[in-house]
Amino acid sequence: MKTKSRGVTAAGHDATANAAAEILRAGGNAFDAVVGAFFMACVAEPVLASLGGGGFLLAKPAVGRAKVFDFFAQTPKCQPNEADLDFAPIEVDFGSATQEFHIGLGAVATPGCVRGMFEVHRSLGAMPLAEIVAPVVQAARDGIAVTAMQAHILNLVKPIFTATDSVRRIYRRPGSEYQFIEIGDLLRNVELADIIEILGIEGEDLFHRGEIARLIVDQCANGGGYLSLADLNDYEVVIRDPLIVDYCGARVLTNPPPSAGGPLIVFALRLLESANVKELGFGSTEYLDLLAQVMRHTNETRARATSDTDSSCPDLDQLLDDQYLQALRRQLSQHALSMRGTTHVNVMDELGNTASLTVSNGEGCGTVLPGTGIMLNNMLGEEDLNPYGFHRWGPDKRMSSMMAPSLVLFPDGREIATGSGGSNRIRTALLQVFLNLINFGLAVEPAVGSPRVHYEQDVLYVEGGFPSAEVEKLLRRYPEHRLWDDVDFYFGGAHTICRGSSGFEGVGDRRRAGVAIVL
Numbered sequence: 001m002k003t004k005s006r007g008v009t010a011a012g013h014d015a016t017a018n019a020a021a022e023i024l025r026a027g028g029n030a031f032d033a034v035v036g037a038f039f040m041a042c043v044a045e046p047v048l049a050s051l052g053g054g055g056f057l058l059a060k061p062a063v064g065r066a067k068v069f070d071f072f073a074q075t076p077k078c079q080p081n082e083a084d085l086d087f088a089p090i091e092v093d094f095g096s097a098t099q100e101f102h103i104g105l106g107a108v109a110t111p112g113c114v115r116g117m118f119e120v121h122r123s124l125g126a127m128p129l130a131e132i133v134a135p136v137v138q139a140a141r142d143g144i145a146v147t148a149m150q151a152h153i154l155n156l157v158k159p160i161f162t163a164t165d166s167v168r169r170i171y172r173r174p175g176s177e178y179q180f181i182e183i184g185d186l187l188r189n190v191e192l193a194d195i196i197e198i199l200g201i202e203g204e205d206l207f208h209r210g211e212i213a214r215l216i217v218d219q220c221a222n223g224g225g226y227l228s229l230a231d232l233n234d235y236e237v238v239i240r241d242p243l244i245v246d247y248c249g250a251r252v253l254t255n256p257p258p259s260a261g262g263p264l265i266v267f268a269l270r271l272l273e274s275a276n277v278k279e280l281g282f283g284s285t286e287y288l289d290l291l292a293q294v295m296r297h298t299n300e301t302r303a304r305a306t307s308d309t310d311s312s313c314p315d316l317d318q319l320l321d322d323q324y325l326q327a328l329r330r331q332l333s334q335h336a337l338s339m340r341g342t343t344h345v346n347v348m349d350e351l352g353n354t355a356s357l358t359v360s361n362g363e364g365c366g367t368v369l370p371g372t373g374i375m376l377n378n379m380l381g382e383e384d385l386n387p388y389g390f391h392r393w394g395p396d397k398r399m400s401s402m403m404a405p406s407l408v409l410f411p412d413g414r415e416i417a418t419g420s421g422g423s424n425r426i427r428t429a430l431l432q433v434f435l436n437l438i439n440f441g442l443a444v445e446p447a448v449g450s451p452r453v454h455y456e457q458d459v460l461y462v463e464g465g466f467p468s469a470e471v472e473k474l475l476r477r478y479p480e481h482r483l484w485d486d487v488d489f490y491f492g493g494a495h496t497i498c499r500g501s502s503g504f505e506g507v508g509d510r511r512r513a514g515v516a517i518v519l
Contacts, residue, residue: 007349008504010495010516015044017515030353031124037345039136047153048343052376054112055359058405062352070238071116073109073379075393076226086224090159102381103366105225109379118204119237130200140193143186149513151183163366192373208232250438254406261404277439283466285473295455342421346497356405356417402426414500422492428454429492445507452491
């Protein structure tokens with residue numbers, strides 16, 4: 001008879017979080033639970049998670065060293081003529097900011113999520129996979145009611161989710177021919193349910209070598225995409241050591257190169273080591289100005305340290321060069337201080353296992369594979385993943401990403417797992433959560449819920465909630481700015497959990513309707 005297991009999970013949807021919680025209750029461990037949560041997210045959060053996407057898992061087993069499973073997108077092996085590609089721009093309007101993405105089969109990179117989930121389960125899981133995915137299959141067949149947040153996300157990317165007949169058929173209102181799905185409607189994906197069920201029984205080869213692989217290749221060959229059977233056959237999960245930095249008495253473990261998010265967060269923390277962050281005071285003009293300057297230096301240093309024209313990951317040695325960091329610290333001390341679709345899941349269990357998972361489908365390519373309910377990614381159409389221009393990537397290389405599932409370890413034994421969605425806002429969201437936890441000593445809930453800033457391309461973005469007098473002084477120094485009245489989806493979704501002497505706690509970031517469940 002299976003025994004119940006205590007633990008905690010936080011995710012971007014109640015169905016995703018509940019999938020993890022139910023697996024823990026059934027006796028599964030944190031890694032079983034995070035795999036189940038991923039598959040449920042593909043049903044409940046279809047813009048943010050897909051079998052056709054990629055991601056990263058930072059795993060800290062109860063016994064053994066922490067490791068990162070890299071199953072992010074890989075560039076194709078061959079580059080056909082650009083004139084033959086299906087590749088088109090669309091614009092997403094966040095209200096106070098817009099961002100351009102590109103869709104079409106020419107934007108699809110080799111996906112890794114299926115192989116990644118199977119590798120995690122093989123290495124660290126305990127429950128049979130068919131048992132893990134059974135509730136997901138039922139949910140996809142029965143349908144999940146569209147929440148306000150999912151309706152908001154779907155409407156943001158409506159040009160993608162109405163781009164072709166294949167996708168319109170899934171995301172139209174039940175019983176309607178033309179209306180787009182709305183809050184409260186049941187989102188069913190029976191074809192996806194069938195595929196997940198078969199994967200749970202037959203294994204990953206269905207996707208990488210079997211019928212689905214052939215469907216992907218045929219669709220790309222006939223519709224203007226890159227992928228070949230060799231791309232799918234040869235895809236491998238890469239297991240890496242996490243990138244580790246000690247900062248103000250805490251130890252941070254995060255995503256290492258070739259991803260960019262973790263190294264850029266570490267650079268920012270190293271830059272802030274000598275700053276009196278706590279003394280400046282949270283929300284003060286001086287603190288917010290310091291954050292903006294650190295973000296500016298981080299953006300500039302990323303460009304300086306990124307030497308390969310087909311890479312978006314900075315060279316770690318250049319990025320963390322001591323002399324360069326010292327020079328930037330001096331600049332900060334002399335500075336007049338008065339002057340893509342991602343989702344994240346964390347799981348901890350009572351055995352001591354921790355799983356921190358971030359996945360993305362980009363925004364999706366706009367086309368669904370026939371008979372599968374799967375929309376492939378548009379990673380080759382993400383500007384932040386292709387900083388030197390589209391179609392200039394080197395063949396058969398693991399793509400870089402801003403995704404940075406992370407752990408923070410404190411001297412008192414507390415362990416905090418976090419990560420975020422939010423495209424190129426991921427690293428700035430996580431940086432501020434780390435500072436809230438480490439420098440300001442905030443508990444998990446206020447550390448996640450406090451307002452944030454973001455600085456990019458000479459524009460300062462500011463969430464509502466900071467003291468108005470401090471914001472007014474700040475904006476005099478940043479004439480190019482965008483303001484929100486409240487915390488907002490734009491600034492990421494840093495769902496976070498904690499294991500400490502008093503037990504488990506967790507918080508779902510309300511920016512993305514996050515849910516936390518303590519068992």
